[in-house]
Amino acid sequence: MSSIQIIVGSMLGGTEYVAEACEETLKELDHHVDIHLKPDLQNVINNTFPTNNEQNNSDNLTKNPLWIVCTSTHGAGDYPDNIKQFVSDLSNCDQDLSTVSFLTIGIGDSSYDTFCKAAMDLSKLLISMGCNELTPIKTFDMSEDIDPEDLAQQWISTNIDLL
Numbered sequence: 001m002s003s004i005q006i007i008v009g010s011m012l013g014g015t016e017y018v019a020e021a022c023e024e025t026l027k028e029l030d031h032h033v034d035i036h037l038k039p040d041l042q043n044v045i046n047n048t049f050p051t052n053n054e055q056n057n058s059d060n061l062t063k064n065p066l067w068i069v070c071t072s073t074h075g076a077g078d079y080p081d082n083i084k085q086f087v088s089d090l091s092n093c094d095q096d097l098s099t100v101s102f103l104t105i106g107i108g109d110s111s112y113d114t115f116c117k118a119a120m121d122l123s124k125l126l127i128s129m130g131c132n133e134l135t136p137i138k139t140f141d142m143s144e145d146i147d148p149e150d151l152a153q154q155w156i157s158t159n160i161d162l163l
Contacts, residue, residue: 002066002163005044006035009071009083009118014148015107018140019070021149022105025156031163038082041089048100066163067102067131069122070152077114079122090125098130103162105152106139115139134162 004026008019019035026033034047048065074080079087104126106119116139123137138155140148 002064003032003048004034004066004068004163005047006033006068006070007039007044007083007086008035008037009039009069009080009086009122010037011072011074011080011082014142015070015072015080018105018107018148018152019068021153022068022070022156025153026163029157029160039086041086041093044086045095065100066134067100067126068105069102069119069126070105070107071119071122072107073112073114073116073118077117077121079118083118083122087122087125090129093129096130097126098132100126100130101132101134102126103134103159104137105155106137107142107148108139109143110141111143115141135159 006019006023008016010016016037023033023035036044071083072080104119104123106116108116116137119137123133127133140151142148145151
């Protein structure tokens with residue numbers, strides 16, 4: 001069992017559905033999951049690295065902390081409004097995040113030249129902060145993928161050995 005933080009960047013809500021589908025699959029696989037629909041870096045960090053009393057009660061869930069970033073891209077390659085502050089705070093974070101592993105799911109439309117740019121940029125930022133990317137970014141193309149929620153659940157189930 002792992003403790004997993006799902007960090008969501010969404011403008012119109014579609015990415016939230018994908019993140020919630022991932023959460024559902026992970027819980028069915030007996031993982032502890034916190035989903036952050038309005039991500040706040042300090043809250044994510046507190047859930048990732050609980051205090052000693054909380055850690056003793058959580059059966060050491062934080063030995064291999066995992067973040068799943070699930071974000072769309074807005075406008076000309078921009079981050080969705082709800083995740084902008086998280087990204088800014090992360091850019092200025094001085095906490096050691098080298099024990100954090102992560103997966104990135106990008107939601108976008110390939111007819112735009114900025115297809116999944118926010119997800120790619122956030123993935124690069126996490127790597128620059130010392131985090132370990134477990135697998136290359138997974139993208140879903142809203143112009144082709146009929147059911148990204150189902151595809152995300154299949155992807156999580158297929159890659160469960162990475163967790």
